[in-house]
Amino acid sequence: xxxxxxxxxxxxxxxxxxxxxxxxxxxxxxxxxxxxxxxxxxxxxxxxxxxxxxxxxxxxxxxxx
Numbered sequence: 283x284x285x286x287x288x289x290x291x292x293x294x295x296x297x298x299x300x301x302x303x304x305x306x307x308x309x310x311x312x313x314x315x316x317x318x319x320x321x322x323x324x325x326x327x328x329x330x331x332x333x334x335x336x337x338x339x340x341x342x343x344x345x346x347x
Contacts, residue, residue, distance in 0.1 A: 297311065297312075
């Protein structure tokens with residue numbers, strides 16, 4: 283197995299252990315983690331789009347001068 287696969291497996295085992303000890307469904311926690319990842323990606327994409335829009339506006343302003 284690759285190093286990444288080993289880390290993923292270790293994290294999954296640790297997550298499963300914590301879920302069992304806290305009596306929480308593993309699938310629920312995994313869904314929450316995926317939702318959080320998606321939220322962060324959307325936020326990052328929005329920030330990137332904002333900076334692209336700003337650069338376009340600045341370029342248009344500079345051309346009009």
